Amino acid sequence: MAARRALLAVPVLLAVTLGVFAIAAASPFDPVRAYAGTAGLTSSQENLDQIRHNLGYDQPLLARWWEWLGSALTGDLGDSATLRAPVSQVVGERLGWSVLLCTLAFALAVVLGTVLGVLAARRRGSLLDRAVTTTAYVLEAAPPFWLGLLAVWLFALKLGVLPAGGLTDTGSEVATFGQIAGHVVLPALVLAVSQLPWFVLYVRQGVGDALDEDPVRGARARGLRERTVLLQHALRSGLLPVLTLIGSRVPELITGALLVETVFSWPGIAAATVEAATAVDFPLLAALTVLATAAVLAGNLLSDLLYGLADPRVAFDG
Known part of the structure; x- marks a missing residue:
């Protein structure tokens, strides 16, 4: 395949x-x-x-x-x-920073979305469930650039706990690990929050439906602990739709990264895309578009492979 x-x-x-x-x-x-x-x-x-x-x-x-x-x-x-x-030099200098930002944000969105979705599914209709789903729907409608500006105002200007943007501190000529780690927190967090609602809602729906299936009811009837039922039965079945979501979220992740990198002056490939588009830079625009398209195709392939490995009933024939 x-x-x-x-x-x-x-x-x-x-x-x-x-x-x-x-x-x-x-x-x-x-x-x-x-x-x-x-x-x-x-x-x-x-x-x-x-x-x-x-x-x-x-x-x-x-x-x-x-x-x-x-x-x-x-x-x-x-x-x-x-x-x-x-163009090869531009891509080589900036691609790594975009990969770092997107990887951190996507991993955080998947992990946090799974945890919140499972907690909401276990107590459907409760105050926790309503709070999680309502927050997810609100964040789903919030543009990434708005979240970025709000984060800059709160954490950088108001509280002063995180830098407002860039890769290093002002006046620094060397990009140290500590500076990069401190500067990537805010843009990665904002990008993760922009992707979080879909994982929360998908996990909540998938795990909630799995808890009502006959195999899960049978496991409960055999006297298994609720934690065992959730982790070994409901969670595995309920997370299968999330695997397909991974591939479909790649285009949105790239679009979100473009806006987030612009807001935080992150020296990634997405920021170069904005410059190439506004200046109608043919070679750079074509190369960046090929990269984005290849990332989307790879994401869809990865989600299909993961789904097939997680569910043996799926054949690799598509």
């Missing part, structure tokens, strides 16, 4: 990159003026046309896309016009 999915991913990635070039070409923003900056306001049209030719923006859409694709297959992703650096 993994090999089949990998083959199907090739045309998907090709279509996505072509779509990026098509959308960028139709954009009303002029990448040449964005590249020239303030100098473009006083430059003559002849100079702007020369820059357009040097950057290859005067070529037809398919020609630009085909040239980029051929270079990408050889490892050359082109140069970023906005960041004035090779």
